[in-house]
Amino acid sequence: MFRFDVLTLFPAIFDGFLSESILKSAIALEKLHVQLHDMRGWANDKHSRMDDRPFGGGPGMVLKVDCVVPCVDAVRAMDANSGKLIMLSPQGRKFDQKLAEQFASEERLILLCGRYEGFDERVVELLEPEEVSIGDYVLNGGEVAAMVLMESVMRLLPEVLGDGDSNRFDSFSSGNRLLDCVQYTRPREFRGLIVPEILLNGNHAEITRWRMENILQRTKSRRPDLLDGVDQ
Numbered sequence: 001m002f003r004f005d006v007l008t009l010f011p012a013i014f015d016g017f018l019s020e021s022i023l024k025s026a027i028a029l030e031k032l033h034v035q036l037h038d039m040r041g042w043a044n045d046k047h048s049r050m051d052d053r054p055f056g057g058g059p060g061m062v063l064k065v066d067c068v069v070p071c072v073d074a075v076r077a078m079d080a081n082s083g084k085l086i087m088l089s090p091q092g093r094k095f096d097q098k099l100a101e102q103f104a105s106e107e108r109l110i111l112l113c114g115r116y117e118g119f120d121e122r123v124v125e126l127l128e129p130e131e132v133s134i135g136d137y138v139l140n141g142g143e144v145a146a147m148v149l150m151e152s153v154m155r156l157l158p159e160v161l162g163d164g165d166s167n168r169f170d171s172f173s174s175g176n177r178l179l180d181c182v183q184y185t186r187p188r189e190f191r192g193l194i195v196p197e198i199l200l201n202g203n204h205a206e207i208t209r210w211r212m213e214n215i216l217q218r219t220k221s222r223r224p225d226l227l228d229g230v231d232q
């Protein structure tokens with residue numbers, strides 16, 4: 001079973017995320033295991049402080065190496081597979097579907113969520129995590145970024161989605177690499193807008209051809225960069 005371990009100072013942030021929809025059922029059906037770890041359990045002073053002022057001065061607080069490294073060591077040792085360690089960081093490699101696919105081929109991911117000014121740099125030097133950013137903007141903490149990563153990875157795990165095919169044609173997926181086609185459902189007509197006739201005629205070969213054309217047109221107009229190197 002695929003396993004996520006999330007190291008955070010604020011585990012309650014994940015409560016709603018893990019108790020709704022596909023994640024909830026994947027966990028209940030034991031297709032996925034998610035273990036939250038409150039890093040504060042590894043604080044080593046009487047005030048349970050995980051952070052301290054930066055050497056050299058400046059604003060904010062820094063997460064302490066002598067708390068974070070023992071925490072990661074302890075969590076790694078909780079499973080025979082020591083897992084792949086990922087540090088959420090705005091300075092990391094930009095997350096995308098390709099990286100999600102790589103991560104989905106692992107069996108255990110350990111997600112290290114920062115707060116404040118981030119981690120003492122020696123955490124990186126000692127643990128050599130893969131640093132991952134969800135985009136060029138700064139969040140208060142790594143928790144939301146960890147959720148983004150978890151949700152995109154779990155969609156790719158065999159048997160997690162109800163319809164085994166529904167992730168194969170997603171935008172950016174390895175089978176596609178382009179944007180997904182448009183979709184419609186009932187009613188056939190709403191406020192004068194009518195579903196394309198071809199989708200209603202039951203001719204699957206024609207529908208597939210129409211969708212392929214739609215994928216190409218849509219990608220060309222919205223993300224022409226994705227078409228580089230693709231035969232059209």
Ligand SMILES: C[S@@+](CC[C@H](N)C(=O)[O-])C[C@H]1O[C@@H](n2cnc3c(N)ncnc32)[C@H](O)[C@@H]1O
Nearest residue numbers: 088089090114115118133134138139141142145
């Ligand atoms: C306020 S940020 C620290 C930002 C840091 N001072 C900098 O400018 O690089 C605190 C934590 O939020 C998380 N974080 C913020 N933005 C992120 C992003 N774009 N992707 C992934 N994690 C992010 C990281 O875990 C980071 O340690």
